[in-house]
Amino acid sequence: MTVRGVALAFLCAVFIACFGYINDAVLYLESFTNGSLLPIIVIGSLVFFVLCVNPLLCLLGRRISLRASELALIVAVGSAACSIPGRGLLEQFTHSMVMPFHWERVTPGWRQKEILSYAPEGTLVTLPDESAAEHAVEYDRIVTGYMMGAPKSVEDNRPLGESLRMSFKRVPWDAWRAPLVTWLPLVLLSGLASVCLALITYRQWSSHEFLSFPISDFTSHLVEREEGRLLPVVCRSRLFWIGLGILLMIRVNNGLCAWFPEYYIPVRLQWSLAPFAKVWPQLFRVPYGWGLLNFRFFPLVVAFAFFLSGEISLTLGLSQLCWVFFAFPLVTMGMDLNTDWVGGWQGWQRAGAYIMMFVFLLYTGRHYYGRLLVNAFRFKLLRGVDSASVWAMRLLIVSFVAMIVLITRIGLELPFSIITVTLMLMTFVVVSRISAETGLFFIQPRWTIFGLLAAGLGSYAFPPSAQIICGLVCVMLCIDQCQALMPYVTNGLKLCERSKLSVSKVSAVTWITISVATLLAVAVLLIATYEWGAPQNMDWSYKRLPTMAFRTALPEVMQLEAVGALEEAESLPWWNRLSRIAPRQNFVGAFVFGILGVLLLSYLRLRVTWWPLHPVMFLLWATYPMEQTCHAFFCGWLIKTCAIRFGGIRMARDLKPLMVGVIAGELLSAIIFMVVGAVYYMWTGDMPIVYRWFPR
Secondary structure (H helix, E strand, C coil), rough: CCCHHHHHHHHHHHHHHHHHHHHHCCCCCCCCCCCCCCCHHHHHHHHHHHHHHHHHHHHHCCCCCCCCCHHHHHHHHHHHHCCCCCCCCCCCCCCCHHHHHHHHHHHHHHHHCCCHCCCCCCCCCCCCCCCCCCHHHHHHHHHHHHHCCCCCCCCCCHHHHHHHHHHHHHHCCHHHHHHHHHHHHHHHHHHHHHHHHHHHHHHHHHHHHHCCCHHHHHHHHHCCCCCCCCHHHHHHHHHHHHHHHHHHHHHHHHHHHHHHCCCCCCCCCCECCCCHHCCCHHHHHHHCCHHHHHECHHHHHHHHHHHCHHHHHHHHHHHHHHHHHHHHHHHHHHCCEECCCEEEEHHHHHHHHHHHHHHHHHHHHHHHHHHHHHHHHHCCCCCCCHHHHHHHHHHHHHHHHHHHHHHHHCCCCCCHHHHHHHHHHHHHHHHHHHHHHHCCCCCCCCCCHHHHHHHHHHHHHHHHHHHHHHHHHHHCCCHHHHHHHHHHHHHHHHHHHHCCCCCCHHHHHHHHHHHHHHHHHHHHHHHHHHHHHCCCCCCHHHHHHHHHHHHHHHHHHHHHHHHHHHHHHHHHHHHHHHHHHHCCCCCCHHHHHHHHHHHHHHHHHCCCCCCCCCCCCHHHHCHHHHHHHHHHHHHHHHHHHHHHHHHHHHHHHCCCCHHHHHHHHHHHHHHHHHHHHHHHHHHHCCCCCCCCCCCC
């Protein structure tokens, strides 16, 4: 690990974290985090660098060019930084502290029930009481200023330094001090726990279970370069250049068609099979059933199937079809299978599946994890135990306890704090496992911890105040794990180990860099928002997330108030409320089905050699990512199966450079249009035409 590599990795991470939100929410350009666990800004830039820039640096001098280990570190740390600007943090972080005041003002039911009074002090920005004389002025300064930004009526001709100082002073830091002190320690601790979990589980998954890590496998082909060579090893294959050239031509052509539709003819990669609905019209009654009739061919996904085992690619390809055949009889009988981010049959079933998968992962690694846990409380380590993993376990325990203490101090009762932190870290582990084993780069669990507790315990045992606090914690830290930190770190550790780097040192550099980048990014976000205003066209972050906890609790407040049990539920301690647990209708059946489904398929996979399906199906089916990519995964499985059937394992191995070229062509064309859009915006000041083809 060189000083140059660490410095470049740090600068790249800070740039992604600080400028990513401005790029996405202020300039509305192609998102840095598009591609989720395969981010364009990192992997696409890597493709361009190793094919164009690094060879030129080699010609100037061998020492000037970046080594494979340096590139691996930059990619690992830069990818981890992609968890900051998007749904991993900034997309909802500050919005959820200030926007509830706006939505309370325009929502009569909120004001009538005083729903914001259930949020503890210090969780939202500080505003004077409505009866205070300065309330209106402070509301405009803090809330309206956040929404609208600075006045733009007069052209600003001040020097850049003076403009930056005025932008910094425009932020009401006094009002933001309390919520930032409340939430930033939790963010940093969850990051520390994620990095520690990644290091702990990586040893088990890589050295003991021999997972394939498809994303790291692909990336390693791009950074591996022999001494004295200008290009990576994979570039020697003619098939690599064929795949890259074909995809580059297709994507550039389709991108130009989006810009100039009167001059170009697009290459069609999506087909509607809607006429078949006349044969089976009941298909549209099944949630996500319509997706089977919208065939999307993603070459990127098809190529990734070559990095997967046959059972996994087949499972991903058939997941939506299996869901439709399973759900259709239930819908016909009148069962409601619809769900949202807070709750519903599908979400409860996936929650049970996630918990069972986590238990199964603990069981398979029980000896390794048990030794680490025992040694974490010993001064002298047992022989054969990795000291870095032991220290990771110790730091994990410390961060786990610290998060529970901080959440309890906010106002959530101790048992619910323990459950919240445990389930949050559990989702990080399971999403990382899915990525490491399947290579899926777009993963959405699509269930929430506070929604699960509310549905499983009922509004009396889990009262509205607890729902709102737990909901705020979930929104801030783990609302959408598609861009969580741990999966990025897990894939980065595998890439760095293949480049002969110490995974413990990489973990330390990653956490330190991410912590610094997070603090800088939050400051930049506030300055940018009070300068340009909040992104009002982004409904997910502008309205749905800031109001999610309060919208969920409002019906529970009204229900308890109607039966005269609201004050009692809020005043009694948790152990006195457990006698009135009342799960919602269909919750127990859905939750148990998820548990039994994963347990059954795991047993069949271990005991029946010919069994073709992986238990990951119950974690992924009936979600938007699988609805988008299931056809492409099935095509990839079919192509790989035919290659093995008619050419053997050797043909599948020989075709791998072609698939690397296909993925590289997709990413390279994506970074090209990202740069074109940015240049067009800077040159003209107009919004560019965004051409997007990644599943999202």
